[in-house]
Structure formats: C-alpha cells, structure tokens
Amino acid sequence: METFAQAATMDSVTCPSCGLLCDDLSVERDSAGNLDVSKNGCAKSITFFARAPHTPAPRVDGKPVDLPTAVARAVEILEAAHQPLICGLGTEVQGMRAIMALADKTGACLDHMNSNGFMRNIQVVQNSGWQICTLTEVRNRVDLLVIVGTDIVSLFPRFFEREIWNAESMFGQDTTKREVVYLGGRDIDTSAGIAPDGRKPTVLACDLDQLPAVSAALRALIAGKQLHANSVGGIKVADLESLAARLHAAKYSVITWAAGTLNFPHAELTVQNMTEMVKSLNKTTRSSGLPLGGIEGDMNANQVSTWVSGYPVRTSYARGYPEHDPYHFSTDQLLSRGEADTLLWISTFNPDRLPPRTDLPSIVFGHAHMKLEQEPAVFIPVGTPGADHRGIMFRSDNVVSLPLDQLRSSALPSLGTVLTAILQAL
Amino acid sequence: MLIKLTGGRVYDPAHGINGKIMDIYARDGRIVERALDGERVDQEYNLAGKVVMAGAIDMHTHIGGGKVNIARTLLPEDHRGDPVPHSDLCRAGCGHAVPSTYITGYRYAEMGYTAGFEPAVLPMNARQAHLEMGDTPIIDKGGYAMLGSDDMLLRMMSANADQNAINDYVAWTIHASQAIGIKVVNAGGISAFKFNQRMLNLDEQNSFYQITPRDVLQRLARAVHELGVPHPLHVHGNNLGVPGNMQTTLNTIAGVEGYPLHLTHIQFHSYGTEGDRKFSSGAAEIAAAINKNKNISADVGQVLFGQTVTASGDNMVQFRNASHASPNKWVCMDIECDAGCGVVPFKYKDQNFVNALQWAIGLEIFLLVDDPWRIFLTTDHPNGAPFTSYPHLIRLLMDKTFRNEMFSRISPDAQAMSTLGSIEREYSLYEIAIMTRAGAAKLVGLHDRGHLGIGAGADITVYTDNADREAMFKRPDYVFKDGQLVVEDGQVVKVTWGATHVVKPEFDRSIEQTIAKYYDKYHTVNMKHVKVTDQQIADDGRGHVQVHACEGRREKTA
Ligand code: SF4
Numbered sequence: 001m002e003t004f005a006q007a008a009t010m011d012s013v014t015c016p017s018c019g020l021l022c023d024d025l026s027v028e029r030d031s032a033g034n035l036d037v038s039k040n041g042c043a044k045s046i047t048f049f050a051r052a053p054h055t056p057a058p059r060v061d062g063k064p065v066d067l068p069t070a071v072a073r074a075v076e077i078l079e080a081a082h083q084p085l086i087c088g089l090g091t092e093v094q095g096m097r098a099i100m101a102l103a104d105k106t107g108a109c110l111d112h113m114n115s116n117g118f119m120r121n122i123q124v125v126q127n128s129g130w131q132i133c134t135l136t137e138v139r140n141r142v143d144l145l146v147i148v149g150t151d152i153v154s155l156f157p158r159f160f161e162r163e164i165w166n167a168e169s170m171f172g173q174d175t176t177k178r179e180v181v182y183l184g185g186r187d188i189d190t191s192a193g194i195a196p197d198g199r200k201p202t203v204l205a206c207d208l209d210q211l212p213a214v215s216a217a218l219r220a221l222i223a224g225k226q227l228h229a230n231s232v233g234g235i236k237v238a239d240l241e242s243l244a245a246r247l248h249a250a251k252y253s254v255i256t257w258a259a260g261t262l263n264f265p266h267a268e269l270t271v272q273n274m275t276e277m278v279k280s281l282n283k284t285t286r287s288s289g290l291p292l293g294g295i296e297g298d299m300n301a302n303q304v305s306t307w308v309s310g311y312p313v314r315t316s317y318a319r320g321y322p323e324h325d326p327y328h329f330s331t332d333q334l335l336s337r338g339e340a341d342t343l344l345w346i347s348t349f350n351p352d353r354l355p356p357r358t359d360l361p362s363i364v365f366g367h368a369h370m371k372l373e374q375e376p377a378v379f380i381p382v383g384t385p386g387a388d389h390r391g392i393m394f395r396s397d398n399v400v401s402l403p404l405d406q407l408r409s410s411a412l413p414s415l416g417t418v419l420t421a422i423l424q425a426l
Numbered sequence: 427m428l429i430k431l432t433g434g435r436v437y438d439p440a441h442g443i444n445g446k447i448m449d450i451y452a453r454d455g456r457i458v459e460r461a462l463d464g465e466r467v468d469q470e471y472n473l474a475g476k477v478v479m480a481g482a483i484d485m486h487t488h489i490g491g492g493k494v495n496i497a498r499t500l501l502p503e504d505h506r507g508d509p510v511p512h513s514d515l516c517r518a519g520c521g522h523a524v525p526s527t528y529i530t531g532y533r534y535a536e537m538g539y540t541a542g543f544e545p546a547v548l549p550m551n552a553r554q555a556h557l558e559m560g561d562t563p564i565i566d567k568g569g570y571a572m573l574g575s576d577d578m579l580l581r582m583m584s585a586n587a588d589q590n591a592i593n594d595y596v597a598w599t600i601h602a603s604q605a606i607g608i609k610v611v612n613a614g615g616i617s618a619f620k621f622n623q624r625m626l627n628l629d630e631q632n633s634f635y636q637i638t639p640r641d642v643l644q645r646l647a648r649a650v651h652e653l654g655v656p657h658p659l660h661v662h663g664n665n666l667g668v669p670g671n672m673q674t675t676l677n678t679i680a681g682v683e684g685y686p687l688h689l690t691h692i693q694f695h696s697y698g699t700e701g702d703r704k705f706s707s708g709a710a711e712i713a714a715a716i717n718k719n720k721n722i723s724a725d726v727g728q729v730l731f732g733q734t735v736t737a738s739g740d741n742m743v744q745f746r747n748a749s750h751a752s753p754n755k756w757v758c759m760d761i762e763c764d765a766g767c768g769v770v771p772f773k774y775k776d777q778n779f780v781n782a783l784q785w786a787i788g789l790e791i792f793l794l795v796d797d798p799w800r801i802f803l804t805t806d807h808p809n810g811a812p813f814t815s816y817p818h819l820i821r822l823l824m825d826k827t828f829r830n831e832m833f834s835r836i837s838p839d840a841q842a843m844s845t846l847g848s849i850e851r852e853y854s855l856y857e858i859a860i861m862t863r864a865g866a867a868k869l870v871g872l873h874d875r876g877h878l879g880i881g882a883g884a885d886i887t888v889y890t891d892n893a894d895r896e897a898m899f900k901r902p903d904y905v906f907k908d909g910q911l912v913v914e915d916g917q918v919v920k921v922t923w924g925a926t927h928v929v930k931p932e933f934d935r936s937i938e939q940t941i942a943k944y945y946d947k948y949h950t951v952n953m954k955h956v957k958v959t960d961q962q963i964a965d966d967g968r969g970h971v972q973v974h975a976c977e978g979r980r981e982k983t984a
Pocket residue numbers: 015016017018019020021022040041042043044045156157158159
C-alpha cells in the first residue's frame with residue numbers, strides 16, 4: 001500500500017490543469033510531498049503541481065476552527081437558506097456527484113465559473129446540434145485545421161505538440177504537411193502553428209467582434225453562395241473564398257474554437273455558423289468541429305449535472321424538480337437580481353478563481369492556497385484532485401474521462417467527503 | 427432476514443414452472459428452499475391470486491454513456507414535459523424519452539424490471555457509461571463493449587493477425603470496459619464513414635483497410651465464441667433502415683458459419699422493396715430464418731408512436747437520416763479512432779406510411795418467431811420508443827383484439843402491406859416470462875437471475891392478474907430486489923443499489939504489450955488509463971462488480 005512517505009518519481013501522471021488532460025507527465029515527489037513536473041510538462045502544469053502541500057485550518061468568520069465546527073456552521077447556514085446558489089463548481093466527478101445531491105436536498109441553483117463560455121456551445125446544441133470529433137481523431141486525421149478566435153496554446157499549451165505536429169499518424173499522412181489557418185483575433189501568437197519544416201500558418205486576422213460577420217460570410221461561401229463585397233471585417237473575400245475551396249477539398253478538416261474566448265454578445269451565433277458550416281461540408285467530404293474546453297472541471301460539472309438532472313448547469317432545484325435556463329440561472333443574473341440568499345463557491349483545482357463579491361452569507365470550499373478578498377462565513381480548504389486525492393475528470397471533448405491519481409499524502413479532506421458530511425447533517 | 431411469498435401463481439420458465447401455486451422463500455437476498463428448522467419468517471406476503479415472476483431483464487437499453495447524455499443535452503424541451511420532483515426517498519430528475527439516471531432506475535423498478543444492459547459501451551467511453559449506470563438506482567446493470575470499427579481491430583485484421591491474437595484483444599477489451607459481451611455496430615462502417623464512405627454493404631470493402639463487414643463479423647463472432655463468453659456476438663447490422671436490407675440480414679445470418687449471433691433491433695433490418703413505395707415487410711422471411719437457424723437470436727426494437735430520440739453508434743446511418751430529425755437538430759461524432767455516435771430526435775407517426783409499417787413489422791416478427799427463448803422484448807430504448815412503453819407492448823402481444831384495434835387505426839396504406847391482422851397468436855404469461863426473464867438471463871449469461879430456483883438472487887415481481895395486460899404490467903404489487911421490498915403498488919418504497927454484471931474471460935496478457943505500443947504511438951491517452959477498475963464502479967459504496975462464469979476457451983485455434 002502506497003503511503004506517499006518517500007520521495008519518488010511517478011510516471012503516466014494525468015494533469016487536470018486544462019482540458020487536454022495529458023496523461024504522460026512524470027512528476028517527482030520529495031519526502032515532504034512537494035511535486036515537480038520532470039517530463040512532458042508545460043507552464044500551466046508546472047505551476048499546478050508546484051503548489052506546495054499546505055494544510056490551513058478551516059475558518060468560521062475568519063477564525064480558525066476544526067472541520068466538524070466548520071461543517072456544523074455550514075449546515076446552519078444552509079438550513080436557514082431559502083435559495084442557495086452553488087457556483088464555481090471547480091471539481092472532479094465524485095465531487096460533482098456530491099454537489100448534485102446537495103443541490104437536490106437544499107433546492108439550490110447550480111452554475112459553473114466557466115459557463116459564460118460553455119453556454120454558447122450548449123445553446124447551439126439545444127438549437128441545432130453539431131458534428132464534432134475527439135482529440136485522437138484530430139491527431140490521426142486532420143489535414144486542414146481552422147482555428148477561430150484563439151491561439152489555443154495560452155489555454156491548451158500542448159495542443160499542437162500532441163494533436164497536430166505529432167510525428168506518427170495512423171493513416172499514412174505526412175503530418176508536417178498539415179495546413180493551419182487562424183481565423184479572427186488580433187495579434188494572436190501563431191508561432192505554435194508553424195510546421196516542423198518552418199512553413200507558416202495562414203493568418204486571417206480581424207477583431208473578435210467582427211467574427212459574427214466573418215463566420216457568416218464563410219458559412220455562406222461554403223454553402224455555395226456568392227458575396228457582393230470585397231472584404232468582410234477587414235478580411236478579403238478572396239481569402240475567404242480560397243479558404244472555403246480548401247475546406248471543400250480537404251479530406252478531413254477540423255474547425256476549432258474555445259467558447260470562453262468568444263467574448264462578445266451573441267457569440268453562440270458565431271459558434272453556430274461554424275457548426276452549420278461543418279454540417280454542410282459533410283455533404284461531400286468529411287469535416288468535424290472541435291469545441292475546446294474542460295478547464296476547471298466544466299465538463300465534469302455539465303456531464304454529471306446532465307445525467308443526474310437531465311440538464312447541464314444553470315439548473316435550479318428551487319421547485320423540487322430541476323429546471324434549466326441558460327440565461328436566468330447564471331451566477332451574475334441571480335446575484336444581480338437578488339434571487340439567491342446564500343452563496344457556495346467551489347474551486348478545488350485553482351486557488352486563483354475567487355468567488356464573486358457579495359454581501360450574502362457565503363461558504364467557500366477552496367484550494368488550500370486560496371487567498372480570499374472577502375472573508376466568507378465559512379472557509380473549508382479541500383484537497384486538490386489529482387494531487388491530494390484521486391478522482392475522475394472529463395476531457396475537453398466530453399468523451400474521454402481519465403482517473404486522477406493521488407500523488408502525495410494530505411490531511412485535507414476531499415470535497416466529496418465534506419459535502420457528504422454536510423448532507424448527512426442536514 | 428427470511429421472507430416468504432405465500433401461495434402465488436408462479437411463472438418460472440427456467441424450471442418449466444407454468445402457473446403453479448407455490449411458496450417462495452428468500453434469505454438474505456437469495457432464494458432458498460425453505461425455512462430452517464425453528465427459523466422464524468421475518469416477513470410473509472400472502473400472494474393468493476397474484477402472479478409471480480422473476481424480476482424482468484432488459485437485455486438492450488441505452489441507459490448510460492456518452493450518446494445518452496448527448497441525447498439528454500439535445501432535448502431540454504422533452505424533459506420539461508416530464509419533471510419529477512424529489513420525495514423523502516427519491517431524488518428529483520426528469521423522464522420521458524431519455525430520463526435522468528435516477529428516474530431511469532426508479533421507473534424500471536416500478537415496472538418490475540430489476541436489470542438493464544447498455545448495449546453500446548465504447549471502450550474509450552466505458553468509464554462514463556459505468557458512472558451513469560452507477561447513478562442508476564435499484565436495478566442491476568451491465569454493458570456490451572463495442573468493437574468492429576475500432577482501428578486497432580481493423581489494423582490487426584488487415585495485417586492478417588492470428589485469430590488467437592484477435593481473441594486476446596477482444597478479451598482485453600471486455601476486461602478494460604467491464605463488459606459482459608461484445609457488440610458490433612455497422613461492422614467496419616463507422617470507420618468507413620470517417621474515410622467518407624456513405625454506405626457499406628456486407629461484402630463491400632472499407633476503402634482504407636480493404637476489409638468487409640463480413641470479415642469483421644466472422645472474426646468477432648468466432649472470438650466471442652472461442653473465449654467462452656456466454657452472450658453471443660451482439661450485432662447491429664449494416665444498412666439499418668434501408669429498404670431491402672432484409673437481404674443483408676439474411677446474408678449476415680448465413681455468413682457467420684453457424685457461430686452464435688444475436689441480431690439486435692431486427693425490426694430496423696427487416697425491410698423489403700415491394701409495393702408502390704418500394705418499402706415492405708420482410709418479417710416473414712426474417713422470422714423463417716430465425717426459426718430455422720438455432721444459432722440466431724434477436725431482439726425486436728419495436729417502434730411505438732410518439733416523440734423519442736434515436737441514439738446510435740452508427741453515425742454513418744444517423745448522418746444519412748439526419749434530415750428526418752424532429753425537432754430539427756442532431757449530433758454526430760467521430761470518436762477516438764474507436765467508434766462514433768449519432769443522436770437524432772424522431773417522432774413516429776401512426777399515419778405516416780413508413781412509421782406505421784415499421785410498427786407492424788416489429789409486431790409481425792414477434793408473432794412469427796416460434797421460439798420465445800430466442801426473441802426478446804425491446805424497443806431499443808429510446809430508439810423505437812421509451813422503455814416505459816413496455817406494458818403497452820406486452821398488451822399488443824398478449825391481446826389480439828386490442829392489437830387489431832390498434833392496427834385498424836394506422837395508415838391504411840401500411841395496413842394493406844401487412845399481414846398483422848391475420849395473425850392469431852397471443853403470447854401467454856409463460857412466454858412473456860421467457861422473453862423478459864428466463865430467456866434474457868440465459869442470453870446475457872446471468873446464472874443467478876431471471877429465475878426463481880434455489881440460489882438465485884431474490885429479484886421477484888408480483889402482479890395482480892388483469893385481463894388488461896397493460897395495466898397489469900405497468901403497476902406491480904410488489905418488486906423485490908435482492909430480497910428487499912423496493913416497490914409496492916407501483917411506487918418505489920426503498921432505494922437500493924444493484925450490481926454491475928461482467929465476464930472476465932481468460933486471455934494471454936502479453937497482448938497488452940502490443941496494445942500499449944499502439945496507444946503510445948497513435949492515441950492521446952495511456953492504455954492503462956483506459957481500463958475501468960472495480961473500484962471506480964464501487965466508489966461511493968453504491969455498486970459492485972459481479973463476475974459471471976465464462977465457459978472457458980472453446981476449441982482454440984492452433
Ligand atoms: S497541456 Fe494542459 S493537460 Fe497538458 S500538461 Fe499542459 S496544462 Fe496539463
């Protein structure tokens with residue numbers, strides 16, 4: 001039985017720091033439980049694992065207490081609550097299962113910290129569906145990659161290394177010949193899109209808020225329509241025509257976006273332009289969308305919420321049964337309309353994601369290194385999944401889920417343990 | 427804890443018991459012969475006049491895994507129509523076409539079902555399938571792992587791998603996915619679609635691998651047989667829904683050289699091309715072929731009218747049919763060099779010629795297949811209809827007057843193309859018990875379920891006999907799961923957690939080196955992380971893995 005007492009090198013470690021969920025890291029542990037990525041890391045994963053073991057005491061009204069006292073106070077607050085809002089939801093699958101049970105019991109509303117982005121995709125699925133693929137398909141099949149409105153790598157650092165410039169692919173493709181196109185965004189770092197042989201990617205730059213027009217134009221061209229303009233959003237129509245022709249000629253194109261980056265009004269319609277474009281390309285050739293996400297456990301939250309309640313997050317149990325509304329049940333809306341009377345904030349992967357400012361009684365279940373700007377009524381530090389305890393995590397593509405391992409001993413309880421204790425006391 | 431069920435009329439086809447008045451004892455979740463000398467009966471139920479059967483088993487129902495959750499995501503409007511509030515005992519959720527997991531468990535139990543098997547567990551998505559089933563209370567569950575369009579198998583086949591190596595890979599997959607069988611969906615076709623092929627006939631080659639569906643079926647049917655897996659290869663045929671596909675189905679039956687084969691949702695594969703609209707029933711030919719070939723079994727995949735959603739691994743077919751989506755939205759996915767999926771909402775209408783004839787074809791097949799041990803009651807939930815329509819379907823099978831009345835209401839053109847009205851057969855309670863209990867357990871390989879013999883798990887359903895079979899089967903008086911009373915008068919009274927049934931066939935572990943290399947080279951995950959552990963299923967203390975025996979390696983090839 002592993003006691004985690006000795007220094008060790010651990011291989012095939014899964015990193016939960018972004019939706020790629022790379023599971024090929026090597027991590028060194030010293031006898032004090034400090035972790036250090038020694039192989040296959042990236043800036044994000046190095047920061048994630050480097051956070052030193054830390055076991056602060058729970059706090060009630062800013063004063064250190066033991067865990068039972070903090071749990072008892074949380075129970076009191078929840079028993080007095082009429083309309084709790086459980087948000088943040090930065091956790092793995094088992095933690096999310098416990099959150100669902102708590103929401104059902106307390107009539108709470110659920111929202112994830114990344115929902116503003118994720119809901120753009122959900123609205124498209126609810127309205128028209130989509131045609132998409134997963135990371136291993138991209139790695140082996142893509143011949144033309146169109147990246148919409150993001151550099152990818154600031155959010156998903158190893159994307160190109162693992163899915164585009166991989167040396168081997170299954171179907172005899174020379175991967176160095178893959179074509180990369182950046183569509184939209186200004187001054188994006190496109191260096192990761194440079195092929196191993198030095199070939200530069202195509203960059204069709206425009207301001208993000210021009211993407212609705214640009215994506216609509218490209219969609220129209222792909223559907224075979226003519227445009228009576230020379231440029232759209234500052235991009236030459238001739239360049240878009242050429243891209244449309246290359247998409248039609250490609251054997252397996254992939255159009256990718258990170259919904260969180262598309263931060264302008266009604267960005268869901270831009271996402272829909274892309275997904276409908278993919279559908280129409282598939283009339284004659286093969287193409288897939290690739291929505292990128294899975295940061296801070298947003299896939300975990302939505303998957304579990306969907307199978308347990310029938311809906312993704314932004315779901316409320318206030319009436320005793322689940323109801324879903326992608327707009328009205330957002331954290332911002334509920335707080336600004338005064339429709340929540342108690343706030344629970346959960347961020348177990350990342351100490352830097354802090355709860356929204358509020359005067360409501362708050363309970364925070366946070367990463368041990370979390371430095372709060374506002375002292376909540378109750379703060380309970382919980383373990384980090386994938387370092388302090390094990391768990392299960394969904395990847396960006398919402399299909400693959402991987403086990404997260406425990407890498408060191410920790411006195412911190414898991415979120416699931418704490419929530420189960422609260423549930424039993426309610 | 428000893429319970430006694432006294433004086434009920436028992437239907438237990440596994441032991442040839444057909445309506446005999448008997449007492450049944452169960453101690454600590456298992457059926458026993460009688461009380462020990464001096465042993466006190468803790469609870470007695472007087473079942474005089476009641477009908478007693480084992481708990482029912484749905485051997486093909488989409489209750490867990492990626493495409494089920496996609497279907498839920500796609501249809502918030504369907505959920506809004508059936509909200510289910512929580513109670514002191516039960517969690518909240520929603521129902522209808524693709525219920526949330528908790529509601530799935532409650533509603534199955536409330537209909538007297540105590541087990542359901544998810545037929546399309548993608549190895550790369552198996553953990554999710556088990557997580558969802560792990561949040562499905564009361565009933566037992568299990569799954570069939572999907573192979574046949576995965577690049578690993580197709581590569582092995584195109585390299586002419588030895589059958590033993592294929593067997594080892596199949597066995598490894600069953601272990602990794604915690605499955606109880608193997609399913610093949612549009613053999614090789616999901617892969618072919620990724621290479622832009624739009625149809626794949628039984629003898630047509632996948633353009634990249636130069637392999638035909640027939641090759642895949644033969645390899646897999648043989649592997650499953652030689653590994654001693656009790657459940658025969660579970661086959662979703664090629665050309666689903668295509669007029670004339672009955673010929674593909676007949677060729678499939680002929681093409682596996684006597685190996686056991688289970689043909690799933692066979693209704694969707696029993697179409698001819700006669701008549702003005704070039705769409706006709708092939709039920710008679712298909713039923714005759716099943717009657718003649720004892721190695722073949724099938725479940726029907728009955729269509730019933732109303733809104734539902736089709737969720738399938740067969741993205742080639744689902745993409746082709748996406749224009750029929752109602753409401754007009756759909757999802758198709760290419761998945762992980764492993765498989766695919768397609769989710770298309772659908773509304774079956776009784777005045778639509780094709781839908782009405784599909785309804786009739788399903789019923790014709792039920793009634794024309796002689797042996798109830800080889801034909802199974804499914805709607806391919808939710809593809810033909812939600813599972814909650816089973817009591818209605820049972821009435822259609824047991825009650826000719828009711829059936830003919832329903833038949834008289836469908837599209838007249840469809841009536842003209844069907845022999846249904848002239849079929850006299852009515853299923854008996856004994857035959858229903860075979861189809862939904864004894865036969866299903868035998869087919870899946872569950873040794874201790876589906877019957878009421880000594881040592882069986884005490885999964886027992888008690889009904890009030892009622893000429894209205896729909897009313898009877900909708901609302902059992904009592905349902906016991908592992909000896910505990912979980913449903914009374916059609917309502918959940920206790921929430922328990924069932925087992926996950928699996929097989930673990932023996933194999934040569936050195937195959938892992940080959941598989942690991944393949945993953946390292948081409949995949950985005952490590953092979954060892956693909957394996958679903960017992961612990962991941964048992965986490966939260968709500969489930970456990972129950973391993974069923976394999977018969978051992980059958981006539982291993984040299
Ligand atoms: S790319 Fe993402 S998952 Fe991979 S190591 Fe970096 S942060 Fe972790």
